[in-house]
Amino acid sequence: MLTFILRRLLIAVPTLLLISLAIFLLVDLAPGSPASQIPLTVPPEVKAKILAAMGADQPVLVRYVLWLKQFFWVEPAYWIDSRFGTNLADGAQRIISYQTRAPVFITIGERIPQTMTVVGAGYLIGILIAVPIGIYSAYRQYSWFDQAGTFFAMMGFSVPTFFTGVLLIVIFATKLHWFPSVYDTTLLVTDWSSFVAQIRQMVLPVTVLALFNAATISRYMRSSMLDNLGQDYVRTARAKGMGEGTVVLKHVLRNSLIPVVTVIALGIPSIFGGAIITEQVFKVNGLGAALITAINANDIPMVQTLTFIFAALIVLFNLVADVLYGVLDPRIRYA
Amino acid sequence: MPEATLNKPMKIEKPRSQWRDVWIQFRKHKGAMVGMAVLTLLVLFVVIGPMVWHPPQMTTTQMLLSKNKPPSWTFPLGTDHLGRDFLTRLMMGGRVSIAVGFVAMMISLFVGTTIGTLAGFFPRLDGPLMRLTDLFLALPLLPLLLVLMMLFRDTLARAFGVEMGTFLLIVMAIGVTSWMQSARVVRGEVLALKEREFVLAARSIGTPPRRMILRHVLPNVISPVMVAATLNIADAIITESVLSFLGLGFPPDFPTWGRLLFDGLPYLQQFPERALWPGALISLTVLSVNYIGDGLRDALDPRIRGR
Numbered sequence: 001m002l003t004f005i006l007r008r009l010l011i012a013v014p015t016l017l018l019i020s021l022a023i024f025l026l027v028d029l030a031p032g033s034p035a036s037q038i039p040l041t042v043p044p045e046v047k048a049k050i051l052a053a054m055g056a057d058q059p060v061l062v063r064y065v066l067w068l069k070q071f072f073w074v075e076p077a078y079w080i081d082s083r084f085g086t087n088l089a090d091g092a093q094r095i096i097s098y099q100t101r102a103p104v105f106i107t108i109g110e111r112i113p114q115t116m117t118v119v120g121a122g123y124l125i126g127i128l129i130a131v132p133i134g135i136y137s138a139y140r141q142y143s144w145f146d147q148a149g150t151f152f153a154m155m156g157f158s159v160p161t162f163f164t165g166v167l168l169i170v171i172f173a174t175k176l177h178w179f180p181s182v183y184d185t186t187l188l189v190t191d192w193s194s195f196v197a198q199i200r201q202m203v204l205p206v207t208v209l210a211l212f213n214a215a216t217i218s219r220y221m222r223s224s225m226l227d228n229l230g231q232d233y234v235r236t237a238r239a240k241g242m243g244e245g246t247v248v249l250k251h252v253l254r255n256s257l258i259p260v261v262t263v264i265a266l267g268i269p270s271i272f273g274g275a276i277i278t279e280q281v282f283k284v285n286g287l288g289a290a291l292i293t294a295i296n297a298n299d300i301p302m303v304q305t306l307t308f309i310f311a312a313l314i315v316l317f318n319l320v321a322d323v324l325y326g327v328l329d330p331r332i333r334y335a
Numbered sequence: 336m337p338e339a340t341l342n343k344p345m346k347i348e349k350p351r352s353q354w355r356d357v358w359i360q361f362r363k364h365k366g367a368m369v370g371m372a373v374l375t376l377l378v379l380f381v382v383i384g385p386m387v388w389h390p391p392q393m394t395t396t397q398m399l400l401s402k403n404k405p406p407s408w409t410f411p412l413g414t415d416h417l418g419r420d421f422l423t424r425l426m427m428g429g430r431v432s433i434a435v436g437f438v439a440m441m442i443s444l445f446v447g448t449t450i451g452t453l454a455g456f457f458p459r460l461d462g463p464l465m466r467l468t469d470l471f472l473a474l475p476l477l478p479l480l481l482v483l484m485m486l487f488r489d490t491l492a493r494a495f496g497v498e499m500g501t502f503l504l505i506v507m508a509i510g511v512t513s514w515m516q517s518a519r520v521v522r523g524e525v526l527a528l529k530e531r532e533f534v535l536a537a538r539s540i541g542t543p544p545r546r547m548i549l550r551h552v553l554p555n556v557i558s559p560v561m562v563a564a565t566l567n568i569a570d571a572i573i574t575e576s577v578l579s580f581l582g583l584g585f586p587p588d589f590p591t592w593g594r595l596l597f598d599g600l601p602y603l604q605q606f607p608e609r610a611l612w613p614g615a616l617i618s619l620t621v622l623s624v625n626y627i628g629d630g631l632r633d634a635l636d637p638r639i640r641g642r
Contacts, residue, residue: 018470023479029486154366154629158622160573162580163614166596170607181603269475276477277577291478292581295485303482310475318473 115286122209134221156215367630381429442510451521
């Protein structure tokens with residue numbers, strides 16, 4: 001198992017390097033380079049100085065290696081410094097955003113809690129809805145509940161999240177005035193009334209994300225349960241005289257959850273991508289919104305760093321899913 | 336057995352072709368049939384609709400006066416904030432959205448099938464091509480699509496004109512970021528087909544690889560490719576509307592369903608139907624395509640067929 005993890009980590013390193021190089025080169029092709037942003041009235045020698053100060057006058061490979069160093073060495077060093085009061089970074093150059101002229105990671109650090117609260121809650125609630133629906137749909141296959149569940153799942157992954165979001169806003173925000181349509185990121189939870197306000201503004205975006213995620217996960221849960229319900233050990237358990245509840249909820253459910261857990265792990269990075277849209281609809285000031293503003297402002301370092309973080313999350317959770325599969329299912333042996 | 340019955344001419348059922356069987360099974364899937372009907376109606380609506388329905392020609396002054404009109408006999412769905420007939424905009428927008436879906440599906444299938452066949456047929460190419468597929472699967476697709484749109488929109492718009500350039504960019508971008516699933520499926524099928532006797536027979540009479548692929552392998556991977564195709568159309572339509580929705584798709588005067596929804600957002604308080612119509616049409620199209628894909632999967636699976 002340990003050798004398997006190590007080997008996968010070793011494969012992940014060149015994968016991540018290739019992805020980061022691809023992203024870096026792609027974004028670097030941008031016609032909106034920092035040089036074009038400087039007004040024409042600025043004299044050429046000043047312009048050259050500005051570019052040198054931004055590090056934009058170096059050849060692309062030098063900048064790539066510098067960015068790698070900043071991402072993997074300088075930024076973690078600053079993080080350790082801020083945690084333990086050490087002085088590892090020693091004033092080294094960080095990745096600077098063109099928009100804010102501040103380190104990219106400060107913006108990212110501010111945005112992560114917003115994304116995590118909304119997207120995380122949406123994913124969790126989605127799982128909590130999906131698992132019972134999947135279990136009951138499989139247990140009563142082809143019943144009206146199962147048919148309704150199938151239709152619900154079909155709707156869930158056919159209706160795009162931006163439309164569900166708009167629909168919910170029209171019904172619950174503009175017509176009924178139950179919930180606000182805009183997520184207020186500056187709201188601080190200090191007392192009971194602000195806590196209620198926070199819950200109220202989370203309801204709509206979380207519902208959108210939860211419905212979308214529940215649709216996919218409930219399908220996986222259902223087919224996994226169906227696979228297991230037909231197995232011999234289920235018949236044996238029933239023949240022993242076990243109650244239906246024990247058979248289904250203990251024996252079958254535990255075996256069926258194995259593939260579902262890996263699907264859930266694999267879905268975690270992709271919800272960051274899907275959350276870009278939901279964040280845009282409800283004006284949540286999270287990572288996705290940061291990416292969109294950075295793209296519109298030609299903020300190359302921010303775009304590169306954020307895209308690479310999304311890619312790293314995918315690689316990481318692929319690894320997590322593989323490892324989880326091996327841990328949960330003793331039949332799987334990694335040689 | 337008495338002789339008389341043996342000599343009687345027996346009725347033999349006509350041999351049935353595979354596609355006839357598939358069609359019979361497909362017809363049994365209610366959802367797929369409804370999806371087929373709805374999709375046909377939608378395609379007729381966007382293709383024939385603008386030929387049949389002509390909004391009244393208006394001068395600029397008249398258009399300014401007829402801004403934000405509610406539904407009436409002259410404007411069945413009302414007019415938008417610039418006085419344009421909303422029904423016409425929905426039809427024209429649907430043309431673009433559905434066209435993007437089909438063309439992007441074609442590109443993605445072409446790339447996916449080529450890579451999958453090459454990887455499955457030539458063992459030497461298998462490793463590198465599959466690593467490439469893995470690499471593409473690890474890319475964050477939506478952020479990457481947004482970056483692609485930002486980078487190349489102006490360049491292509493200059494080369495092919497704003498509309499054509501954006502169209503080409505969107506279908507190419509969606510195509511090159513969505514071929515991985517079909518490549519994997521095709522590779523698996525080709526690997527299994529290669530072990531079959533008819534391939535061995537073809538090889539033994541000296542068929543060159545090119546003809547082997549075109550004559551013997553590709554016709555046999557059609558069924559998984561068809562299922563992948565329907566799912567790709569649905570994905571492409573959603574991706575296009577997401578890009579338009581985020582403001583990185585087609586230019587504002589060029590309607591697509593996603594763009595119309597995006598344009599309707601500022602008026603959500605007064606005229607919610609302007610965002611709801613295009614959204615509902617996108618959802619309906621994708622839902623019917625997904626149901627057709629579901630039905631096709633059942634119909635093309637010989638284990639389910641004939642039950």
